[in-house]
Amino acid sequence: MASFQPRPQDAAELLDSRLNHTGMNHSEPRPHAAEATALQLKGEIAAVRELLLALSVGFVLPGPLPADLERRIDAGEVESLDVLIGKAEQAGLLTDGTVVGPARNALLTAAPTSKVHALQRELVSSYAADGQPMGDFARELARGGLADQRVAAELEHTADKSLEHDPALACSLYEEALLAGADETGTAARRAQAAAANGDLDSATRIIDTLLVSVDPPDVRRGVDVAAAVWAHRGMLARSADAYGWLGASRLGSSAPLAAVAMVGCGNRAGADALFRADAPPESPTLLAAALAGTGKGILESLAEDPQQALPILIHASDMLNAAGSALPLPETPAALAALLALHSGEPYLAETVCRAAAAAGQGGNAAKPRLFLLQAWSAMQQDKLEDARLSINEASKANHWPLVPRDEFLRAALEVGLARRNGEIAELVLAWERAREAMLHISVDLYSLLPWGELVITAARLRETRRIAHYFDEANQLLERLGSPPLWAVPFHWAAVQAALLSENPAALAPHATALARAAKNNHLAAVLAGAGKAWVSILAGAFQPADVEAAARGLGRMGMPWEGARLAGHAAARAGERKDMVRLLSCARDLHPQGNATGNGSSETGEPRAAATAETGNGMHPDGSGLSEREKEVARLVLEGKTYREIGEAIYISPRTAEHHIARMRRRLGAENRSDLLARLRLALAAENPPQE
Template identity: 70%
Template sequence: MVTGQPHVTPHAVAEPEPSATGGPQLVAQQLRGANAAVRELLLALSVGFTIPGPLPRELLRKVAGDGADGLDSLVARAELSGFLQSDGAVAGTARHALLTTTSTPRIHALQRELVGCFVADGLPLGDLARELARSGLADHRVAAELEKAGDRALERDPGLAAQLYEEALLAGADELGTASRRALAASATGDLDSAGRIVDVLLVCADPPDLRLGVDVAAAVWAQRGLLARCADVYTWLGPERVGPSAPSAAVAMIGCGNRAGAETMFPAGSVPESPTLLAVAQAQTGQGILASLAMDPHQVLPILIHASDMMNASGAAVPVPDTPGALAALVALHSGEPYLAETIVRAATTAVQGGDAAKPRLFLIQAWCAMQQDNPDDARLAINEACKANHWPLVPRDEFLCAALEVGLARRSGEVHDLLLAWERAREAMLHTSVDLYSLLPWGELMITAARLRETRRISLYLDGAWKLLQDLGEPPLWAVPMHWAAVQAALLSDSPADLAPHAAALARAADRSHLASVLAAAGKVWVSVLAGKVRAADVEAAARGLNAVGMPWEGARLAGHAAARASERKDMVRLLSCARDLHPQGSATGANTARQSEATSAAAADQGNSSAQSDGSMLSEREKDVARLVLEGKTYREIGEAIYISPRTAEHHIARMRRRLGAENRSDLLVRLRLALGSENPKGSDPLVPLTGRSADPQQGARR
């Protein structure tokens, strides 16, 4: 420690004061001419020694002969030189010059001595350890300090942990010893490629350290890639004798790919948590809930998984798992017909950052699915946007597939053919990078319906075969199978294929006694068939439509009511069902909201108010007529137009006749041309109005005759 007044020698006073603000080369020349002891002091301080505090032994020996005030005199001379500032820090230019002109072995020797001083005093190196590692110092004490810092940061800031582990490697840390933790840090930030490369090195070793954590990371990476079967294979390779606390994760992975026997071997019924901690109990209950979801009466599943999600939220832990309990609980709620509850679950999990940053996109996408299911497209798109910006890495393949299926679902519900085609192409590409598993059945069901709508079923038939085999291997559990059978019923209706519809309708009927959702869907399916056969009973249709709304399917209910209204023979039934459709799906005619609730009589009367002007200006058309015009340009028939915006086929015919008179069209082709001109840029891009997507004639009259 510096004490008393610094002793200044006459020689020091006589020395010129070099400028500490010159360039590095100039400063280096000045330092070479300075007193050797001053230079050694400045070098020591540049390395990290401080005044007051320990200094290098060699420097202390040099000043020992100057008496008790030798160090004080040396400090005074350094200050007088202009290179040592009053706060004890070396001027920046001088520090840079000293560190660049001194030999590396000399620098490292001083750094090791500095580390020894910290260790002897029992002081942590802190940020100094990072600086030493970056400078190229290899020292096991520095490496150990950085490893500990990385371990502390791993849960709360995996990005920082990854940097600390890399710096520990620079300082000489064991590459294999840190592999599992480095892989975990990389996967937690969404860097799947780095995580996979690190863990691959670990798993091929004869006796890898920290093996179970490495397996958990590898399994989580496979799951995020959308290849849950490979995730299960990793746990199979580990074996039940070594799986330990990871047994619930192994069960989740194996159930997800259809291996029920393997799951029960890894995580037998009645298994208890390895410890009473929040994390251990949350993981154990997640495994128990997924196993219970395969039962014929799965009513206890949701409470178990919700408890698991709550405990995981409370623990604040971000451990590598095939899927978070929050995501699984929300999926079970969706499969049970409770999208409102599912949204509540994922919102709580997102707020608690359950699973860390890597899990955020999936939770937001499931939240978007809940919003779409409840017919809230704006909320769904907001959640999709949050998912896409939740991580600085691109969406992992599993999340990219879910996002693509969401876009398909939103486009199908909006009725925008161009958007649907674009979304379908994106989904086709996304599905090539993933595989079918139990926890992705909802998006596969959506794609099944859309494929039938677009006559593209052959493109996903292989995946659908895999989905049905998966359910068969698990014993057709009602919880997971019912929504898939409902999707198949809708696809068969779109394909006009009674033979394909029958087995799925029968499956819904069989499950009706054990599943409320199945009973509602079975009733709705029966009504759909009756409607398509021309037997419209308004009371039955309305009950089925409102039943669909009660299980979180308002859009499907409105669609059923709209189809039935278009086929109703009685005017009162048509009006009743149109009103029901509008109640369930008020934004069904959002583009013409100001006329959405016009009555049938008003619409018909308006059709008689002619205007023979031959203008092709879009201002000549009302908002409702523009809605009809867009559908005409998409090749829709009267019936399809009515179903799309919840009006009767006759009202659609009146609208088209009125537009034809207003625009002065002489025939159908002339009308199409004039409508394109009237709408201008509003015409859906990329669609050929003369060739409708379903292959039917674009002639409205021809469609009406059908």
């Protein structure tokens, strides 16, 4: 049907003028619009109208025409086809076998709908007789209101071919198939799959809910796969596991690995083992089947005491799914699982590359892209590449034209908290924490969200808000216990709990998690590094540490892809060092691990800026400006005006309390301040001179 809709009056006037020009007009007054067009082509030129109408419907020249028109031409009842074509061309209504746009629209508007549909069905029969696909013409017919099972079947078939590779196109094709009369229930599971893969979870949910409450729903396994994926995206993985439990082992088939992923994620290891054997071969030799089987095997391997094989298996599964080009909606993509295992193993750079490759290949469709970008952001944040992390967060926000799903919104909120904590801006941290508190209300704790929960546990302790997260913290511990406390998944969460206990100065809360790290250290290298770091922290806070041990622990954290954590550890030790040589040694270590910091405005006791600290100790980089203060002194001045003590200033910018005191004394002499209140006033004036108010 026509995509261009001119005014009927324009079309009537065009036909009227063209027919006047060829002498085929009559003297009756011209009625309104489409009716006038029909009248102009009656009588002796009715055959021209029939020819033009057939061509407007979709018949082509040269080629078969409507049977009735061909019969009349063959019987000599009307003029020959060449004569009819000539008259239409002479009137300017036909060009190169195509009816001009306004005339086409007027003819289709004037003709009875039953007549148009009859011609369309005859044309569809012609395509069927020749065995030719209708292509876009089928879409045009469906959108024009033709209900024909042959059109519906072709649209449905085309949608099926697009389903795994172009879900957005499949969505449109399935909707058009429904317009042409396709079975709504029969296509429901596939329509839901297309909507979910395209990121439209609400539409997928409405379709799948209608399907699964029907008696003996068709394509039920696919429907449950979609339901499980939607529940997982909503941050309710236990519901995904329930969906597979409802389906039952006898009907799982190739979905068994996905059921295992969902059940392990919510702590049901026994259920996963019962539904999926890690040594079971894929149901078919396709890339997709092999990728899904590898995903299930990899996630079960990750629960082992020695999970060394889990990460390679999941990376292989991700590679296969990338090669298959499938946009199948999944509870978790193999790329996301591989990235999580890499992050939990202290290899964030590997997580970043896996996610980047999967996002480029479209793994999991539009719905999976934001999560892949957010995991890239987490990898960058862990490696202390904060600007890269923010760029990846921005990519996640615009990767899909739908809003972020609750699971991804929670991950983004936790990322914002982590970035604010590392930037040391307390006001920014408080705002990010409030947003995260809201996000956590919309999801449940699962195995694949332990990293963001760990970040929030630390921040809650930092802000004295532990009560707000205690329930979720207990749920996470219970989940790990149900799975047998698998080291790969448990170690980073225990480390987060250790840091939270240190911030809260709560030895009772520290003990079980420190013990768990020490126990896991026998077979887990990351656990050994984190246990050493935890021991170093305790010794620093007790004021009885060995600088060499602290440096070794800090550099160990750096080697495990946690340079900010290592720099923070060394910086705190430097601020408490009794000997200048120890302080310089530890500051140098912090600078090596965290070289890109700038100390401007940093008032956090959790962060440090080793580059600025190094210049403070060596005396380099101090070029007074008009205010009479060096860049380092301005940094100290800002912290003084915030009411920080010598120790807090030292912790904030990685200098010793004694050095902070020397800076303040030197500024007092330079500015001629007589007492502390006078110094504060002069510092405000000096900083105001540096940053005058904007007009």
